[in-house]
Amino acid sequence: MYFHALIPFKPTNPKTRLSCILNQEEREAFARAMLEDVIASVLKSGCSATLLCTHPFKHENALIAVRKESLNEAINWALGQFHCPALIIMADLPLVTAGDIQRLIRTEKDMAIVPGRGGGTNVIFLKKPRCFHADFYGASFLDHLRIAEECGFSVDVIDSFRMSTDVDEKEDLVEILIHGKKRKSREFLESSGFSIVIDEKGRVGVQRDPHKETL
Numbered sequence: 618m619y620f621h622a623l624i625p626f627k628p629t630n631p632k633t634r635l636s637c638i639l640n641q642e643e644r645e646a647f648a649r650a651m652l653e654d655v656i657a658s659v660l661k662s663g664c665s666a667t668l669l670c671t672h673p674f675k676h677e678n679a680l681i682a683v684r685k686e687s688l689n690e691a692i693n694w695a696l697g698q699f700h701c702p703a704l705i706i707m708a709d710l711p712l713v714t715a716g717d718i719q720r721l722i723r724t725e726k727d728m729a730i731v732p733g734r735g736g737g738t739n740v741i742f743l744k745k746p747r748c749f750h751a752d753f754y755g756a757s758f759l760d761h762l763r764i765a766e767e768c769g770f771s772v773d774v775i776d777s778f779r780m781s782t783d784v785d786e787k788e789d790l791v792e793i794l795i796h797g798k799k800r801k802s803r804e805f806l807e808s809s810g811f812s813i814v815i816d817e818k819g820r821v822g823v824q825r826d827p828h829k830e831t832l
């Protein structure tokens with residue numbers, strides 16, 4: 618089955634929650650690396666990709682729509698354009714695989730949704746996108762379930778470590794370094810001097826080679 622994936626993407630000053638370890642230029646490069654990982658899996662799954670960008674951006678394998686309004690307004694504008702099922706997938710899910718995406722688009726329910734850790738929403742597949750509206754931020758997973766109920770949709774909640782791992786905070790980088798084999802995002806982190814470290818309590822974190830620090 619062939620579907621269209623909508624990937625919201627903020628190319629300019631993204632991932633501000635990583636400002637403690639990456640400067641703006643690095644955050645922009647890292648966000649692009651994660652986006653590459655997501656696009657590669659989207660295309661491998663057989664879907665096409667449209668980037669819903671806050672600023673002008675170019676990509677050889679994706680269509681681009683530039684919308685300067687907020688994330689929800691931009692997505693809701695896009696959903697109104699769809700006449701076929703739609704996949705909304707965030708650009709900060711570098712561990713996603715093509716098989717994960719196929720699992721969503723093969724759902725027999727009206728909607729499939731993947732929660733993000735901490736209450737967010739990482740991926741939504743909608744068979745009737747024009748009935749739905751996005752309400753990201755805060756406990757958006759619960760909000761999206763409520764909106765689906767209002768639409769009368771049957772819902773498939775997908776339990777997936779890889780798709781539920783959105784990369785927002787320094788601690789999240791651990792997952793890329795451990796599980797991100799062959800990912801552009803892992804290459805970026807390794808070439809920027811990041812590696813995993815285990816603290817005195819046995820917790821796993823990341824450290825950066827001081828010679829590669831720029832802050």
Ligand SMILES: Nc1nc2c(ncn2[C@@H]2O[C@H](COP(=O)(O)OP(=O)(O)OP(=O)(O)O)[C@@H](O)[C@H]2O)c(=O)[nH]1
Nearest residue numbers: 625626627631632633634669687688691707708709
């Ligand atoms: N089109 C669009 N995409 C956005 C916007 N804000 C964030 N995104 C994208 O939406 C997804 C989830 O966003 P966040 O996790 O909040 O990412 P972020 O805004 O870069 O990160 P923080 O600054 O740390 O909040 C990512 O794919 C972002 O690139 C926006 O205003 N418009």
Ligand SMILES: C[C@H](OP(=O)(O)O)C(=O)O
Nearest residue numbers: 737738753754755757785
């Ligand atoms: C967009 C937002 O992302 P988070 O801030 O949870 O990463 C959400 O999932 O609602």
